[in-house]
Amino acid sequence: MTDTALVVGGTRFIGRHTVSDLLANGYDVGMLNRGNHENPFADDGRVTHIEGDRTDERDLRAAKLSTEPDVVIDCVAYHPRDVETAVDVFGDVDGYVYVSSGSSYAEEAIPKREGETPLRPCTPEQATDESGETYGNRKAEGDRVAFAAAEAGVNAMAVRPCVVYGPHDYTERLDYWIDRVLTHDRVVVPGDGQNLWHRAYVEDVASALRTVAERGEPGAAYNVGDRRALTLAETVETVAEAAGTECEAVPASADALAAGGLDPDDFPLYREYPHLLDTCALAALGWESTPVDEAMARTVADHRESDRDGNEWDPGRDAEERVLGVKETL
Template structure:
């Protein structure tokens, strides 16, 4: 396919992989960013760029007019007002794809399904509040605006990723674990390590966004997550394989954690209840996910090569060692 695509965002994490995905499928790509982050495509003459603030309607309109895109993929719409403005400005494109989130769901369904599991409500106050607690409600309201736009004849589509991991992840959530696996022989996991927080490899998010733009139905939402979900403990085992090392995974119960002054929720990617999303709806459009071993190995190797350690995302090593000592002392 040869078409003009405008990526709102496009230089950091999901957007960076998305640009590569679009280029691999013969799109002419333009990124729209503030120009404050390093542009990995600066030397690639296949990628154009427009600078501006996506919260400013005039800037977004200028980007639209400069590109006249067939496809718009919005990686950084965090407030409902931004989604509403974008669906108005891009009302005539072949596809406007909004990145929502699995956090939009407001029920512990296992799995969470696009047309069945309820979404968060969003109050007017939440719609404008930039806080972690309002993230899910804001994304859910964006989903409702996508559905409303489609009812008005706009080719608007929503994609809901679960927690995203992979190369260039500036959050460094998974990097915490790859650093532990690479640096230490023993690594603590809360309880039995079977915590199931559904994740999705970033390259699979990119392909899912493209496929949703090409094959998705206006007004529909599509979950995107690893087709074969795996536990936190299995993540560490796969990371060790990818880094060609070995790790002894130490399972710590509430007593051992408490002795070190820790709680399970302090460990990144831990969830007390399974958070799983159904993925067959996107798969029916032809989307596939990367095998877990390949995805985790790529993420782990990239984090190590780029010096990402995620140390600020979880307990420090002294606390972890105290847990290990408590577990070993009780054996």
Template sequence: MDTALIIGGTRFIGRHTVREFRDHGYDVAIFNRGRHDNPFITEDVVHVTGDRTDQDALDRARRQIKPDVVVDCAAYHPENVRSATEIFANTDAYVYVSSGAAYGEEVIPKREDETPLCACTPEQATDDSWETYGPRKAQGDRAVFAAGDRGVRAMSVRPPIVYGPYDYTNRFAYWIDRVQAYDRIVVPYTALRHLVYVGDVASAIRAIAERGDAGTAYNVGTHTLPVLTEWIELIADTLGTSVESVEVSERELATVSLEPSDFPLYREYPHVLDTHKLESIGWEATPIPKTVTTTVDRVVATAQTIDQGPDRTQERRVLETVSS
């Protein structure tokens, strides 16, 4: 039986990736600092404690676990990826979780072999701000390509915004909360943007590990592209309710000192990823209604506090302005 080592593994993408590999017959170990609750504490999942920025700790994990597959869910700086591809150079597969934010041009769609990546300066490569996230992920991809050129079977997966159970960002949960609580909600005019279900990211990671080409990046995303109002309708259908989505402009939001970007999942320009390359190795997306149902059920069951988006008082004022 093959063994998968998940760097990360207890929060969101990593948590689902652990489940994906276990469900498909792998022995699984996780490597992290142990700062978050371990959901696999009662299961046969080995936990190795260590800081992924510590190369000696990573190497100890390699020697202890002897993984066939390594999935890197916690590499936020290019140096993390470069060192990991050296430490795990002899594994069957190393998969780096990159991001659709790595793309440096706004084109439709964004293709792995055509669309330029973000540039990344040495200063950006060691920064921790959101503004440098895309450049840092892009430079991590370049480290994967360089490793592939050295004969390492290193690959990357590029998801857009990810939704699903255990999503601690609450970006998708904001809209679930609004639909559950109100029958009329404010929705900014927003560009088309790709989303992807977390379980599909996990299945894509396994597909890439098993069948991907060395030194290659793979986009992952929904096969169809609902606009935000359609996502809201899918949420309402799952909840067995109805909602009126009142689409408003930047000018109308400005009357209460709001901007479209204050709303989760807003995007000014379409963000669409071509997924043909991933599909060519046998990956398939889960039907969207099923993923929305699973996500809504989890959010409702946990009754979690949503700390995203404008407060309802501001929304009411916008709705009053539109109605008048």
């Protein structure tokens, strides 16, 4: 008998790839979302679309009744109350997986480890906030809700991705760097180029969610990220190689950036202190990541076919040119 998975979300990025991964592994799939975005699975008879609001308990229960899922992947739980409702509604499924975040960690450890590195606190005010500043706090509290549910007998688990990239990435953070590499032969990289913000290829996140749903331990969290983490300078080099072009990554100190009126934080995917997640617990379940060169090649190919350019992250090429000019005189 074919197993059924319910994906809460499912049409944009992580959810979209999760549906594809589940289908490729023999599942029938239900998707619960509001229908605000084009459904890429509209013509696939194995995918049932249920239109509804995941913040409405009645819609969650209706989705459960219509799909009778064996496992549930919850991609769009952004507040602790969302997780509280979900673990109640789906308390009897074989596996409920809450998509958390690497930003739930409170301390700057290298690497950050599940069950060892402390999580962020979450006040009642933060739990209902909508701003980006409390995202990590809310995700951490969702983890704690899932863990408490597991203690009460629910097969609830959490997966913590770091920054996710790959085809259909609507955040366009990596698209900025791909566009720069495709457009110019020299690009400014803030700092010494060795800053590291761990990333996770989206297809690997999708397979991690399925793997944890099938084989994870209730009450556990699992980090997911590329098994080979790239510095920002290495990212530019890997993009150039994938694109079949040449591009020089030019490191620029804070003083050099100031010549162009820029700051290191003006650049996407820059992080002063390294952010690295330990992925050994996930690997122990049999999960493997895509080689980063292959993942980047797929990402660059998708970028070229899309209209994404990362423009919203652009600090300004004129300012960048001024920095490059200063570097040439040093």
